[in-house]
Amino acid sequence: MEIITAKTAGFCFGVKRAIDIAFRMAAEKRKGVYTLGPIIHNPQVVEKLKRKGIVPLEDLKSKKDIQAVIIRTHGIPLRLSKEIASSGCEIIDATCPFVKKAQYYAKLLSEEGYQVVILGEKNHPEVQSLMSYADNDAIVVNAETPLPRLKKKIGLVVQTTQPLESLRKVLSGVLIHAKELKVYNTICNSTALRLRETERMARQVDVMFVAGGKNSANTTQLTRLCGSLSVPTYHIETASEIRKQWITNAKHIGITAGASTPDWIIHEVEERIRYIGGRQVGGNSKQ
Amino acid sequence: MEIITAKTAGFCFGVKRAIDIAFRMAAEKRKGVYTLGPIIHNPQVVEKLKRKGIVPLEDLKSKKDIQAVIIRTHGIPLRLSKEIASSGCEIIDATCPFVKKAQYYAKLLSEEGYQVVILGEKNHPEVQSLMSYADNDAIVVNAETPLPRLKKKIGLVVQTTQPLESLRKVLSGVLIHAKELKVYNTICNSTALRLRETERMARQVDVMFVAGGKNSANTTQLTRLCGSLSVPTYHIETASEIRKQWITNAKHIGITAGASTPDWIIHEVEERIRYIGGRQVGGNSKQ
Numbered sequence: 037m038e039i040i041t042a043k044t045a046g047f048c049f050g051v052k053r054a055i056d057i058a059f060r061m062a063a064e065k066r067k068g069v070y071t072l073g074p075i076i077h078n079p080q081v082v083e084k085l086k087r088k089g090i091v092p093l094e095d096l097k098s099k100k101d102i103q104a105v106i107i108r109t110h111g112i113p114l115r116l117s118k119e120i121a122s123s124g125c126e127i128i129d130a131t132c133p134f135v136k137k138a139q140y141y142a143k144l145l146s147e148e149g150y151q152v153v154i155l156g157e158k159n160h161p162e163v164q165s166l167m168s169y170a171d172n173d174a175i176v177v178n179a180e181t182p183l184p185r186l187k188k189k190i191g192l193v194v195q196t197t198q199p200l201e202s203l204r205k206v207l208s209g210v211l212i213h214a215k216e217l218k219v220y221n222t223i224c225n226s227t228a229l230r231l232r233e234t235e236r237m238a239r240q241v242d243v244m245f246v247a248g249g250k251n252s253a254n255t256t257q258l259t260r261l262c263g264s265l266s267v268p269t270y271h272i273e274t275a276s277e278i279r280k281q282w283i284t285n286a287k288h289i290g291i292t293a294g295a296s297t298p299d300w301i302i303h304e305v306e307e308r309i310r311y312i313g314g315r316q317v318g319g320n321s322k323q
Numbered sequence: 324m325e326i327i328t329a330k331t332a333g334f335c336f337g338v339k340r341a342i343d344i345a346f347r348m349a350a351e352k353r354k355g356v357y358t359l360g361p362i363i364h365n366p367q368v369v370e371k372l373k374r375k376g377i378v379p380l381e382d383l384k385s386k387k388d389i390q391a392v393i394i395r396t397h398g399i400p401l402r403l404s405k406e407i408a409s410s411g412c413e414i415i416d417a418t419c420p421f422v423k424k425a426q427y428y429a430k431l432l433s434e435e436g437y438q439v440v441i442l443g444e445k446n447h448p449e450v451q452s453l454m455s456y457a458d459n460d461a462i463v464v465n466a467e468t469p470l471p472r473l474k475k476k477i478g479l480v481v482q483t484t485q486p487l488e489s490l491r492k493v494l495s496g497v498l499i500h501a502k503e504l505k506v507y508n509t510i511c512n513s514t515a516l517r518l519r520e521t522e523r524m525a526r527q528v529d530v531m532f533v534a535g536g537k538n539s540a541n542t543t544q545l546t547r548l549c550g551s552l553s554v555p556t557y558h559i560e561t562a563s564e565i566r567k568q569w570i571t572n573a574k575h576i577g578i579t580a581g582a583s584t585p586d587w588i589i590h591e592v593e594e595r596i597r598y599i600g601g602r603q604v605g606g607n608s609k610q
Contacts, residue, residue, distance in 0.1 A: 219504040
């Protein structure tokens with residue numbers, strides 16, 4: 037049995053940065069520092085931070101002693117930034133720098149008179165934040181559903197975790213409407229690389245494990261990708277979920293993980309598979 | 324036998340306008356008025372104009388009595404415009420208004436700091452003219468050959484007669500390079516409509532006739548399109564080229580024509596097929 041772990045599995049640059057900021061705040065033991073919502077879509081990390089005193093807020097009114105809020109990687113709507121600022125509360129901005137760029141472009145396109153189109157998942161917090169920067173006037177589209185009727189001057193900005201193929205598909209459709217089209221390809225390369233490595237891996241193994249929060253969009257996307265390649269795929273949050281029958285007869289086992297999955301969870305998944313399989317780990321394992 | 328002539332066959336708006344300008348000049352009987360090159364890619368029209376005194380120039384030095392030059396639909400390089408103007412010669416500008424728009428956008432993209440990419444045929448006069456407006460710094464690409472290495476900030480403008488499918492294909496490739504992409508879809512709708520009607524027609528008939536100059540790019544494109552759909556296709560300049568064996572056993576015959584093919588040539592093609600076939604014309608004939 038060979039276990040191969042994707043080199044691109046786990047924390048991306050933006051998540052690593054946000055987690056670092058949150059743990060630094062925890063180390064400083066400042067009172068009244070909260071994250072606005074869970075810092076990342078990973079319950080285990082959120083739990084660890086809680087134990088160190090950094091608790092996620094449901095909203096700004098849910099606690100009375102709020103001194104500072106850490107903004108998570110996805111960013112927040114402009115209106116909420118203003119609300120926090122005017123309440124006298126400090127903003128510790130852990131918005132991913134790539135998301136900040138996308139926010140800036142959404143604003144720019146809107147100011148330049150383009151009909152702003154956002155390729156992404158409508159209810160994702162990043163997209164909600166992007167919309168606010170486009171004066172809440174943007175149209176959110178995805179690659180699966182038909183495009184609505186659009187204007188002739190279109191500005192396109194992309195949720196950083198979208199696959200390039202979706203951008204291609206949407207652009208192809210947008211061309212029916214647009215005479216002038218400005219595109220900021222704000223897709224984060226780390227997502228593309230992770231998707232590419234995962235796809236390559238899924239084509240070579242007998243079973244795929246995707247580790248990460250069930251509510252993490254980019255982890256779910258990895259699971260969907262593997263599933264579409266007809267390899268048995270298991271989306272797990274922790275190693276304890278793995279069942280022996282899943283790997284019976286599997287010679288090659290692939291592990292990948294979303295951008296919000298910490299290394300220690302990936303490591304536990306490897307260990308658990310190795311333990312169940314009762315043999316040695318092989319391949320280009322990450323750890 | 325049924326003969327169907329495409330509704331979109333023949334002169335487009337820009338060509339009609341240019342021909343009108345040339346014949347108006349002929350009617351005015353002004354001395355020393357020339358066209359710079361053949362006014363359109365149709366030898367029969369050029370011949371007709373010649374007989375009325377409007378002769379095509381090879382270059383500005385080929386005649387001594389040049390008072391005014393008519394610029395044809397494709398436009399001319401900026402440098403040449405300046406040369407003509409500084410020689411004291413009048414410019415009668417019959418550049419297609421849609422090409423003028425593309426020229427303007429090529430200039431704008433260049434000024435805005437984009438690496439200008441022109442989708443089109445490198446040696447086509449329209450593309451040569453577009454290049455000059457992009458400060459001669461533009462890269463010409465097409466949908467058939469791989470893209471060269473491009474910069475991250477790309478401005479795309481399109482030869483007006485390109486098919487939308489080529490733009491889709493090139494855009495898809497450009498996305499690998501570009502982080503910022505501005506596209507002016509300068510494809511002329513009349514070309515798209517003509518291509519679409521021709522394709523639909525070619526799928527329904529037994530033989531296709533494409534009437535137009537052998538040196539007309541858009542006529543050649545129609546021929547190539549029909550050929551790719553495996554219907555026997557004949558590119559003819561005049562009705563006299565049609566051979567009886569081409570239509571033997573053909574029940575449905577389609578006729579289309581490029582943007583530079585005059586109505587009287589299309590009409591002659593219809594008449595000749597009807598004569599050879601020895602039967603009545605049917606379908607939604609144009610004339």
